[in-house]
Amino acid sequence: MKASLATLLKQKGPIKKIGVIGMGYVGIPSAALFAAVPHYQQVYGFQRDSKTSGYKIRMLNRGESPLKGEEPGLDDLLRRVVCEGKFSCTSDFSKIAELDAVTLAIQTPFRDAKDLIPDFSALIDGIRMAGKYIGKGALVVLESTITPGTTAGMAKTLLEEESGMIAGRDFALAHAPERVMVGRLIRNIREHDRIVGGIDTVSTVRAQELYTPVLTTGRIIPMSATAAEVTKTAENTFRDLQIAAVNELALYCEAMGINVYDVREGVASLKEENVTRAILWPGAGVGGHCLTKDTYHLERGVKILGAGLLDYPQGKESLFTLARNINDFMPVHMANLTTSGLERAGYKTKGRRIALLGWAFIANSDDARNTPSEVYHNLIKEQGAELSVHDPYVEHYPGISIEKDLDVVLHDAGAVVIFTAHAEYRSLNAVKMRELMGEKHPVIIDGRNMVDPDQFIEAGWVYKGIGRGDKNTHPILSR
Numbered sequence: 338m339k340a341s342l343a344t345l346l347k348q349k350g351p352i353k354k355i356g357v358i359g360m361g362y363v364g365i366p367s368a369a370l371f372a373a374v375p376h377y378q379q380v381y382g383f384q385r386d387s388k389t390s391g392y393k394i395r396m397l398n399r400g401e402s403p404l405k406g407e408e409p410g411l412d413d414l415l416r417r418v419v420c421e422g423k424f425s426c427t428s429d430f431s432k433i434a435e436l437d438a439v440t441l442a443i444q445t446p447f448r449d450a451k452d453l454i455p456d457f458s459a460l461i462d463g464i465r466m467a468g469k470y471i472g473k474g475a476l477v478v479l480e481s482t483i484t485p486g487t488t489a490g491m492a493k494t495l496l497e498e499e500s501g502m503i504a505g506r507d508f509a510l511a512h513a514p515e516r517v518m519v520g521r522l523i524r525n526i527r528e529h530d531r532i533v534g535g536i537d538t539v540s541t542v543r544a545q546e547l548y549t550p551v552l553t554t555g556r557i558i559p560m561s562a563t564a565a566e567v568t569k570t571a572e573n574t575f576r577d578l579q580i581a582a583v584n585e586l587a588l589y590c591e592a593m594g595i596n597v598y599d600v601r602e603g604v605a606s607l608k609e610e611n612v613t614r615a616i617l618w619p620g621a622g623v624g625g626h627c628l629t630k631d632t633y634h635l636e637r638g639v640k641i642l643g644a645g646l647l648d649y650p651q652g653k654e655s656l657f658t659l660a661r662n663i664n665d666f667m668p669v670h671m672a673n674l675t676t677s678g679l680e681r682a683g684y685k686t687k688g689r690r691i692a693l694l695g696w697a698f699i700a701n702s703d704d705a706r707n708t709p710s711e712v713y714h715n716l717i718k719e720q721g722a723e724l725s726v727h728d729p730y731v732e733h734y735p736g737i738s739i740e741k742d743l744d745v746v747l748h749d750a751g752a753v754v755i756f757t758a759h760a761e762y763r764s765l766n767a768v769k770m771r772e773l774m775g776e777k778h779p780v781i782i783d784g785r786n787m788v789d790p791d792q793f794i795e796a797g798w799v800y801k802g803i804g805r806g807d808k809n810t811h812p813i814l815s816r
């Protein structure tokens with residue numbers, strides 16, 4: 338009679354050796370934190386030695402982080418665990434055979450959001466590699482954000498196919514979604530509660546054992562693998578929905594001639610015991626690798642797991658995808674504000690030079706994945722404008738030259754458009770900028786409420802801001 342998984346894990350003893358497949362924003366801090374746990378003996382980071390990302394292996398083995406941008410605590414931790422010989426990075430996936438646990442932190446973008454077709458190619462490669470080498474009693478954990486049903490479905494099938502073993506009998510399998518944000522990776526992994534969902538209880542308990550030592554203030558929240566997948570996709574979908582709600586409100590406020598930030602302050606002021614009116618911030622768009630796709634993972638999940646079972650208003654679009662459409666509209670709205678702003682200054686968009694401030698999708702970061710700035714850039718370029726891009730953090734981006742010197746992008750520009758809330762844009766000076774631009778009525782479009790409209794209006798600018806219906810039709814002052 339085959340020993341049960343629980344017996345197998347008991348015989349195997351506590352987790353000592355761990356592998357992390359995927360050396361990116363999630364995998365690197367996770368591996369370093371596992372390696373910092375005293376009773377974890379060895380941690381391997383697995384990375385294919387490809388032209389595009391092979392360099393990471395050599396950097397990591399020198400104790401250097403290949404992640405750009407500020408990541409408090411990561412550099413010191415990495416240097417320490419490499420120095421102690423607890424962490425190393427390799428492209429030799431056969432080392433997985435000696436491990437007690439393997440986690441996968443691999444990107445899961447969508448190939449076609451409209452038809453809900455994800456691009457799981459990189460994830461499938463990673464799962465197959467894990468399946469090829471795992472031994473009896475190993476634990477496999479998916480940390481990537483995935484369509485509900487993937488762990489107990491596709492992943493289980495692939496692992497069993499590659500290993501010739503049975504999940505839940507010969508090895509444990511779970512989903513423990515990452516919940517990190519760039520700029521605070523280490524803190525998020527330690528302090529956020531960790532959702533842990535196994536395909537069975539034994540797998541959940543084994544995964545709890547893996548993550549508990551890494552947490553400081555965070556707690557483990559155990560549930561089933563599918564519930565964990567829904568939790569993760571839902572928390573990002575809800576955030577996207579909240580942002581869409583305040584973006585729609587901002588569009589309404591523009592049309593009604595009022596200031597959305599007054600309204601926001603009012604709505605947020607209604608507090609009572611344990612109840613807050615969570616109203617987020619309107620803006621020029623929603624970017625990043627998470628909110629832009631996790632709604633579609635949730636939609637795909639209910640389409641597959643709930644096929645024929647969902648009771649929903651006939652012919653009505655999902656509230657969640659509608660929210661996606663509203664947030665995807667915001668960079669388009671920024672283009673509309675630019676065109677109407679230039680018209681107020683007496684110009685067509687065609688032939689105008691526009692200074693685009695902020696290429697990163699989020700403030701004070703170099704992360705430009707799915708940046709809304711690109712949607713705007715392409716739209717305005719199509720209208721015949723010439724664009725120059727400034728960003729203090731983003732170094733490179735395919736097809737875009739990013740300028741570090743603000744004066745260079747402002748020189749001879751007819752309009753300035755703020756897309757990212759980088760801190761330095763709070764101290765823009767209307768008079769100095771106007772001189773640099775050499776325009777009688779330069780135009781400014783504020784997509785993140787970074788500047789004081791009155792300072793610019795006073796200096797003879799044409800001002801337009803997201804949600805600023807109170808200012809967007811201001812009289813133009815001659816200066």
Ligand code: SAJ
Nearest residue numbers: 516517518572573576617618620622623624625627628698
């Ligand atoms: N944004 C707004 N208004 C807001 C908040 C954000 O327009 O009030 C925009 C940002 O400018 C950005 C985008 O939305 O373009 C996403 O911003 P974010 O703050 O949500 O950053 P992410 O996508 O890196 O982080 C989210 C977080 N999810 C939740 O808070 C539910 C993070 O906790 C997740 O770990 C991360 O997704 C992820 O990896 O899933």
